[in-house]
Amino acid sequence: MANNTTHIQRRSVLKKAISVSTLALIATSGLLLPRILLAHWPTDAFTAETMEDALLALLGEAEVVDSSVVKFKVGSPPSYAVNGASVPIEIHSDLANIERVAIVVEKNPFPLAMSLDFSSAIKLPFKTMIKIAEDSNVIAVIRAEGKLYKASRFVEVDIGGCA
Amino acid sequence: MGLAVKDRLRAKLKGGDTTVRILLAHPMDTGRANNEQGELIPAHFIQDIRCWRNKEEVLTIKCGTATSRNPYFSFVIAGGASDDTIVIRWVDNLGEKGKVETKVQ
Numbered sequence: 477m478a479n480n481t482t483h484i485q486r487r488s489v490l491k492k493a494i495s496v497s498t499l500a501l502i503a504t505s506g507l508l509l510p511r512i513l514l515a516h517w518p519t520d521a522f523t524a525e526t527m528e529d530a531l532l533a534l535l536g537e538a539e540v541v542d543s544s545v546v547k548f549k550v551g552s553p554p555s556y557a558v559n560g561a562s563v564p565i566e567i568h569s570d571l572a573n574i575e576r577v578a579i580v581v582e583k584n585p586f587p588l589a590m591s592l593d594f595s596s597a598i599k600l601p602f603k604t605m606i607k608i609a610e611d612s613n614v615i616a617v618i619r620a621e622g623k624l625y626k627a628s629r630f631v632e633v634d635i636g637g638c639a
Numbered sequence: 640m641g642l643a644v645k646d647r648l649r650a651k652l653k654g655g656d657t658t659v660r661i662l663l664a665h666p667m668d669t670g671r672a673n674n675e676q677g678e679l680i681p682a683h684f685i686q687d688i689r690c691w692r693n694k695e696e697v698l699t700i701k702c703g704t705a706t707s708r709n710p711y712f713s714f715v716i717a718g719g720a721s722d723d724t725i726v727i728r729w730v731d732n733l734g735e736k737g738k739v740e741t742k743v744q
Contacts, residue, residue: 517686522703562707581705585671589705595697599656599715605707607669 522588527580530588531617534578538624540617545571546627548616550606560608560633567616568601569625576619577602583612609636648739650725657719657743659690661712661727669704684732685710691726692716719743 521533531540548567551557567577577592589606608614608631615628647662663685670682688700688710697716723743730736 516699517701522701584705586703586705588703590703591701593699593701595695597692597695597697597717599717601713601715603711603713605711607705607707 518591521591523586524588525586527582527587527615530580530586531578534588534591535576535617535619535624538622540624540626543625543627545569546616546618546625548627548629550608550614550629550631555629556632557608558634560610560636562605563608563631563633564603564605565614565616566601566603567618569618571618571620571625574598574600574618574620578617579604579606580615580617581606581608581612582615584609608633646727646729646737646739648725648727648741650723650741650743652719652721652743655718657692657716657723657725659712659714659716659725661688661690661710661739663688663710663729663737665708665710665729665731667702667704667706667708667710671704682732685729686732688712688727688729691724691728692719693723 518534521530524530524533546567546569548565550565551563557563565579567579573596574594576594578588579590580587581589584607590604592602606614611630611632613628613630615626617624617626619625645664649660651658665685666683667685668680668683670680672680674680682704684704684706685702688702689696690698690700698714700712702710721743725741725743727739728736729738
């Protein structure tokens, strides 16, 4: 009889241990954080510390073609910014069926600045403001019909904007 | 802080297409800057912005910390008519949300 109860106790202890460890697992995997509400925010891409890693995580492994079909302007006047905390950027292209646009600042601590998912109804130009930490290349990558096109511009920044 | 205290949204018909301009009021803290007391300001930035026209989702913007404070966006939606409804919703990394709605003019 005594033997039996120890068995039962052992079982319940085991069960508890398992449920505690699963909970811990879920907690550490970040599932309980509010971040999960944004299931589609590509954490890997945004926390990548090099430009190559960020683009790989976001756009997958495909050849990126340097192309003049991607037209964009950064800074005002172009390629210059007094304040790196808000640098205007304008992206333009005549490509059809654009699916995704990525804006990457090479020298930023986290290079990927923005990723845009377009439906067929969206037309360029797209304008926004980004932060640039120091003099750096800024790259715009467009994915259209499964192909990747990119263009890059060098921007001089007087006061870094990422501090 | 910037001048904007409230999210703003404008949509205008121009040459048959709808031009949408968004200005959101958000600090966009990167998590790397210090305040005046030298303490680190925790990261607080918008991660996801979505745009609908008449219940059809047309654009998703995913932001990293390199989006400027009080983020500004401007883009064009093909076609459109006056009185179309444009809705913007955003969520930040702490789970705070916002919604702005306007009619195309």
